[in-house]
Amino acid sequence: MKVGNRILELRIINGLTQEQLAEKLGVSRQSVSKWEMEQSLPEIDKVIMMSQLFSVSTDDILLEKNESNNLRSQELHLGSVYLIVRDFEKSVAFYERLLSMQVSTRNCGNKFAEFYFDNKCIALMNEENLLGHHYTDGDYKFVLNFWVEDLRKEYGRLKELEIGTMTEIEKVHEGYYYFHIYDPDNNVCEITGGYSEE
Secondary structure (H helix, E strand, C coil), X not given: CCHHHHHHHHHHHCCCCHHHHHHHHCCCHHHHHHHHCCCCCCCHHHHHHHHHHHCCCHHHHHCCCCHHHHHHHCXXXXXXXXXXXXXXXXXXHHHHHHHCCCCCEEECCCCEEEEEECCEEEEEEEHHHCCCCCHHHCCCXXXXXXXXXXXXXXXXXXXXXXXXXXXXXXXXXXXXXXXXXXXCCCCEEEEEECCCCC
């Protein structure tokens, strides 16, 4: 993993926007953006500040890790997130609009559809075509957590789309705000991210 990708990953894990990280480091948001896009490297004092802020070593930020060693030490890996859906076509349309992308792959007609983004996969499984599987034994409840740079802007975008019931933006604690939007099967999508109270 390159330095820029590592900074991006650590920033998101710690729930910071580019603007918030820039403020903590005393740099511009454009500087953080350039680091993450591998257009420039942070100065060593900024690397030290990030290591303290994110509670990692400077090596964790600067040095590439041997990913094959990491895989051997961890036996269980996240593959796809499966959502069992009752109305397949309605759910595909909902997630296409929520994610602002077309379905990535659609297999076996209307058996399942996959969305690939951020090196992750959400697979919608059509309940009607799961004969022989035991997925339908559950209560259909999943929470998908998405993170955005500008929570207010995303709230406005989804409100305008009118694709599902939404809650208001709520504050958990300083720096952590969220809202929920419900898909056609009442699964919860929690949207969190950068937010400033006006």
